Amino acid sequence: MLTEIKEDKLNSQINDDRINTSKEQIIERLSKAQNITITGHRNPDCDCICSGLALSLIIKKLFNKEAFVVNTDKMQRDLHNVLFVDRVIFEVNENNIPKKDVLVILDSGDIDRIGWLSDITDEYNEVIFIDHHKVRNIKGVTMFYDDTSAGATCEIIFDIFQDYADKMDSSIATLLYSGICTDTGSFIFSNTTERTLLYGSKLMKIGVIQENLGNVVRKRYTKNDVDALMEIYKRMVIDYDRKIGYICLEDTICGTSIKELGVSASDTLIQMEDVLIGFIIHEGEDNFRVSIRSRCSKDIRDVAESFGGGGHPKASGFSVSKKDYTKERLAEDINNKLIDLLAS
Incomplete structure (x- = not known):
């Protein structure tokens, strides 16, 4: 019975029209933000980190603002070749966390999966949650955007900002393509759709850096x-x-x-x-x-x-x-x- 009550509460959070957000509202809010921090789930994978880095570059291109990518966990070895991964603040703590204003949570599925940051969401003026998972707990979230038809969170980021594709460069294209590629098993998993392939094609047209993509996607064993x-x-x-x-x-x-x-x-x-x-x-x-x-x-x-x-x-x-x-x-x-x- 308690489980059913908890489930109903979580579902009511997610179906709350006060926080369900459009793509246009996300763009507008980011354009007005003073300080932006982007994070994702612990034990981060390529889609998690690439979507965060790509979003930070898009924000810089469109609004001329710095957005900082952080994660409460260590960096996985699989991420070593990701473009600009050295800009991510891994194992973030209270001493090095950027100034609090807007927090963007990507690819997490559940607010608890972002680590200790989930305990301080009330210290942010806005908490934006963007995901392609079936989301359960979004306690503390003020703007919520979920698209379970997307093959990756990187696909959602491109979808949100596709009207500004002419402002994207090869670095953004490479990051988004890398996240989509890894989360869809190089476009063979069942989460691959016509839109996934279309966006992959558009990113390739912008200019994916093939050498970097190969280093990210291919497994090399020690x-x-x-x-x-x-x-x-x-x-x-x-x-x-x-x-x-x-x-x-x-x-x-x-x-x-x-x-x-x-x-x-x-x-x-x-x-x-x-x-x-x-x-x-x-x-x-x-x-x-x-x-x-x-x-x-x-x-x-x-x-x-x-x-x-x-x-x-x-x-x-x-x-x-x-x-x-x-x-x-x-x-x-x-x-x-x-x-x-x-x-x-």
């Missing part, structure tokens, strides 16, 4: 990556009858932090011939972070939402406290819910 891959394969648990697989990992593999590795356990697992749905349990100090991937028609987002998370139909995740679960019980509960999902 010896540590290869060692980690071998360990990932060893730890796989696969139910060959039901086509469900999972892996339990710590924050380090073979002595190397996961954030410093260029391999993805989720991607590796779901590429197995005998796995239709796979999940990874990352064991942290106080919690378990779970990512679920699918290559079947079932919507795994329902399973993630049952644990308080969310995401996409084929890529979702959530976190739970170690106070509530042991690793073994969590794996069993997820597995049982996936079995029920496949049987439905």
